Amino acid sequence: LAKTTQPISMDSYEGQEVNITCSHNNIATNDYITWYQQFPSQGPRFIIQGYKTKVTNEVASLFIPADRKSSTLSLPRVSLSDTAVYYCLVGVLPFHAGNNRKLIWGLGTSLAVNP
Amino acid sequence: DGGITQSPKYLFRKEGQNVTLSCEQNLNHDAMYWYRQDPGQGLRLIYYSQIVNDFQKGDIAEGYSVSREKKESFPLTVTSAQKNPTAFYLCATAPRGDTEAFFGQGTRLTVV
Numbered sequence: 001l002a003k004t005t006q007p008i009s010m011d012s013y014e015g016q017e018v019n020i021t022c023s024h025n026n027i028a029t030n031d032y033i034t035w036y037q038q039f040p041s042q043g044p045r046f047i048i049q050g051y052k053t054k055v056t057n058e059v060a061s062l063f064i065p066a067d068r069k070s071s072t073l074s075l076p077r078v079s080l081s082d083t084a085v086y087y088c089l090v091g092v093l094p095f096h097a098g099n100n101r102k103l104i105w106g107l108g109t110s111l112a113v114n115p
Numbered sequence: 116d117g118g119i120t121q122s123p124k125y126l127f128r129k130e131g132q133n134v135t136l137s138c139e140q141n142l143n144h145d146a147m148y149w150y151r152q153d154p155g156q157g158l159r160l161i162y163y164s165q166i167v168n169d170f171q172k173g174d175i176a177e178g179y180s181v182s183r184e185k186k187e188s189f190p191l192t193v194t195s196a197q198k199n200p201t202a203f204y205l206c207a208t209a210p211r212g213d214t215e216a217f218f219g220q221g222t223r224l225t226v227v
Contacts, residue, residue: 041223043205043219044158044216044218046215046216105158106157107156107157108157
């Protein structure tokens with residue numbers, strides 16, 4: 001199983017760039033790297049997903065080095081509303097026939113954005 | 116999210132009673148999932164279904180049951196055999212071949 005390690009918590013201020021790094025040393029060839037955001041008492045929300053190099057969308061960037069043993073979620077110019085728990089997941093949904101690399105949800109990183 | 120409806124948002128039951136949590140989706144997604152989240156823990160997979168009339172056990176299926184009679188619906192029954200049912204339950208869906216899951220708003224079940 002693809003286990004991930006990420007900081008338990010981080011603090012930042014409005015307007016700053018936040019980088020959250022996730023380690024996943026036993027990532028498999030077919031595994032994707034996916035980040036979710038979760039607010040209290042709500043379901044997680046997909047942020048970004050990548051396989052290698054860099055992926056960017058309207059809310060974040062994901063940097064993946066060549067060995068894929070880690071990844072960094074970058075949130076540009078955070079605001080108070082970005083205060084949430086961020087989960088790094090490695091694997092694929094238990095959807096594909098024969099797949100045994102189910103997504104494992106860790107504790108996530110609790111990001112606090114201060115005024 | 117918008118296309119996934121979990122009801123009710125809060126649910127209270129007495130110990131020993133079965134309770135069914137509803138999950139309905141209008142996203143036309145093939146796969147549906149049930150997760151459980153406890154305070155300070157990540158999500159744990161209870162059951163999942165890739166297609167109508169078929170479902171698979173996840174990592175913590177004991178004490179739970181599901182059905183998938185319609186593509187739009189994947190209800191979860193928490194039976195009296197579940198030793199610690201108080202938790203936040205999340206339903207998710209995914210389109211065929213995709214690796215992104217879409218989550219509902221969750222149902223917080225409290226058993227007293």
